[in-house]
Amino acid sequence: MKTAYDKKMQKRIKIGKTRWIVSFLLIIISLSLLAASRMSAEFADWFGFNIYPFFSGIGARIWGVFPFSAGEFFVALIILGAIAGIVCLVPYIKRRKGNRIRAFFNGFSWGAAGASAIFFLVTVNCLLGYGRTPFSIYSGLTLEEYTSEELKGLTLSLAEKINETVKEVEFDESGRPIKPENFASLACECMEKAAEKYPVLKNYYPQPKAVIASAVMSSFNLAGIFFPITVEANYNQSMPVSSQGFTACHELSHLSGFMREDEANYIAFIACRESESSYFRYSGYLDALTYALNAYRTAVSDEEYYSVTNTLDPVILSEYNFRNEYWAPYRKKITYKVSSTVNDAYLKANNQTDGAKSYGRVVDLMLAEWKAEKSRKDIVP
Numbered sequence: 001m002k003t004a005y006d007k008k009m010q011k012r013i014k015i016g017k018t019r020w021i022v023s024f025l026l027i028i029i030s031l032s033l034l035a036a037s038r039m040s041a042e043f044a045d046w047f048g049f050n051i052y053p054f055f056s057g058i059g060a061r062i063w064g065v066f067p068f069s070a071g072e073f074f075v076a077l078i079i080l081g082a083i084a085g086i087v088c089l090v091p092y093i094k095r096r097k098g099n100r101i102r103a104f105f106n107g108f109s110w111g112a113a114g115a116s117a118i119f120f121l122v123t124v125n126c127l128l129g130y131g132r133t134p135f136s137i138y139s140g141l142t143l144e145e146y147t148s149e150e151l152k153g154l155t156l157s158l159a160e161k162i163n164e165t166v167k168e169v170e171f172d173e174s175g176r177p178i179k180p181e182n183f184a185s186l187a188c189e190c191m192e193k194a195a196e197k198y199p200v201l202k203n204y205y206p207q208p209k210a211v212i213a214s215a216v217m218s219s220f221n222l223a224g225i226f227f228p229i230t231v232e233a234n235y236n237q238s239m240p241v242s243s244q245g246f247t248a249c250h251e252l253s254h255l256s257g258f259m260r261e262d263e264a265n266y267i268a269f270i271a272c273r274e275s276e277s278s279y280f281r282y283s284g285y286l287d288a289l290t291y292a293l294n295a296y297r298t299a300v301s302d303e304e305y306y307s308v309t310n311t312l313d314p315v316i317l318s319e320y321n322f323r324n325e326y327w328a329p330y331r332k333k334i335t336y337k338v339s340s341t342v343n344d345a346y347l348k349a350n351n352q353t354d355g356a357k358s359y360g361r362v363v364d365l366m367l368a369e370w371k372a373e374k375s376r377k378d379i380v381p
Contacts, residue, residue, distance in 0.1 A: 023116035030116075030123040037131035044131035047124075048257040055124050056255060057204045059231035064206030069234050071227030072211050078118075118229060125228035129259035135267065138200040141368040148299045151363070154370045155292040155308050161273075162285040163313050168278035175318055179241045180279050184208055187233075187248040190271040190280055191256070197274075201256045201267065206232065208248040214238035218330050220339035223247045226254035240323050245283030246272055262361035265291065269362065286319065288366060295363045 037044040063070040136143055170178045180186055184207035195201040208224075209232055211217055217225070217236040224235040224247040233251035235244055249268035258264060265287075272284020297305050309317070 019110065019113040023112040026116040026120045030120045034123055034127055037128040041131055041133050044128055045133050047128050048132050052124065052128070052257050053203060055121075056231045056257075059121075059125065059229075060204055060206040060255065063230040063232055067209075069209040069211050069227070069232060071225075071230045071232045071234060072213060074227070074229060122228045125231055126226070126254070126259060129254070129257045132257060132259075134260070135198075135200070135258050135263040136365060136368065139198060139365075139369075141365060141372065143364050143368050144371075146364075146367050146371075148296075150367060150371065151292070151296050151299055152304070152308065153374070154363075154367050155289070155296050156311065157370060158285060158289040158292055158366075159308060159311050162282065162289055162316060163311070165278060165281045165285055166313050166315055169282045170279075171315070175315060176240070176322070177242050177279055177282055177319075179244065180277055183245070183248070186275065186277050186280060187245065187252060190249050190275045190277075191252050193274050194267065194271040195256075197270075201253075201258075203256050205252050205255055208233040208235055208252055210235060210237035218327070219333050219335045221330065221335075222339065224251040226251045231255065240319070240326055242283055242286055242319050243323065245277075245280045246287040249280075249284070262365060265362035266365040269366070286316070288362070290320075291362050292366065 033047070037047065172178055187208050188205045191201065191205045195203070211225075211234050214236045215238050217223075218238055222236060223239055223243060224233070226233055233248060233255060235247045235251060237244065239247075246268050249271045250264045253264040253267035253271070256267070258267060269284050269288045272280045273288075275281055275284070293305075293309065296308065
């Protein structure tokens with residue numbers, strides 16, 4: 001005759017089996033969706049237009065009500081939960097003499113269920129987006145090989161724009177731009193305005209959130225992060241203020257379903273430059289010019305490079321120096337190097353064959369747009 005203890009244990013084992021079954025199904029569904037998106041851009045597009053807005057919209061609205069980054073606390077809970085789970089699992093197994101293997105799998109089923117649920121959310125809210133048709137197709141841009149002269153033309157054009165914009169920006173006594181009080185709502189407005197020009201970007205945009213542990217983000221070489229579990233755009237509030245506007249829009253652009261980093265950079269650029277806020281326009285042009293200058297630096301001689309940088313307003317050159325001074329100490333940390341390596345591997349695993357260098361491919365998109373505008377001006381009588 002079974003005792004109450006035996007019945008209780010049997011019930012636990014049955015529930016544990018259910019958790020394993022659910023975990024297995026979630027993983028199978030996630031991997032199937034992922035495989036389909038890798039094999040068919042049409043499927044990835046269909047999912048991005050019809051299913052993704054449902055998942056992301058619910059998550060963004062639920063977690064968006066919190067004034068802090070729910071994702072940041074979620075990460076902390078995962079770490080603490082994993083530690084607590086291991087601590088509790090060991091004595092749990094020890095007490096089950098003669099049946100420890102079953103006890104292990106029964107106890108570990110909690111971790112498996114949690115991990116499979118996280119993998120499913122990351123898949124539908126992020127990973128499938130890497131298989132979508134590139135944003136350049138929707139924006140009508142034609143990506144082509146370019147010459148150093150064309151690159152110079154783009155760089156000088158951006159330099160001219162930022163020299164005009166910097167005159168409208170409000171700076172503090174240290175020469176740093178002053179961040180608007182309604183920063184988060186302005187970032188959302190930037191994205192909503194960009195969606196008016198490019199309907200494919202239309203989506204619900206929750207306000208971007210500053211991470212409390214931003215100094216930790218800096219040590220891991222993170223300016224911002226899109227957290228697919230809570231569908232939040234998070235940014236590093238410790239880094240120079242001039243970077244925060246562009247970064248907030250970059251992370252928000254992932255909520256539109258475009259996950260490739262060059263596309264997120266380009267979307268952030270067009271969102272910032274159309275803003276009514278001079279701060280956001282400044283931040284957008286500053287980061288766009290950074291990528292253009294980095295590309296130009298490797299394509300020409302020192303003399304040609306400095307002939308462009310010498311056209312910049314001294315305030316802009318000062319800001320670039322300030323950025324370098326901020327990041328310099330972090331570049332020496334092992335966490336910075338490890339994070340950079342992991343991010344590079346992650347991007348390569350998600351159809352971005354040049355890894356972290358894919359961020360710089362935004363220059364290709366900006367050049368395509370610049371060349372198209374130049375051609376239109378040339379044909380206008």
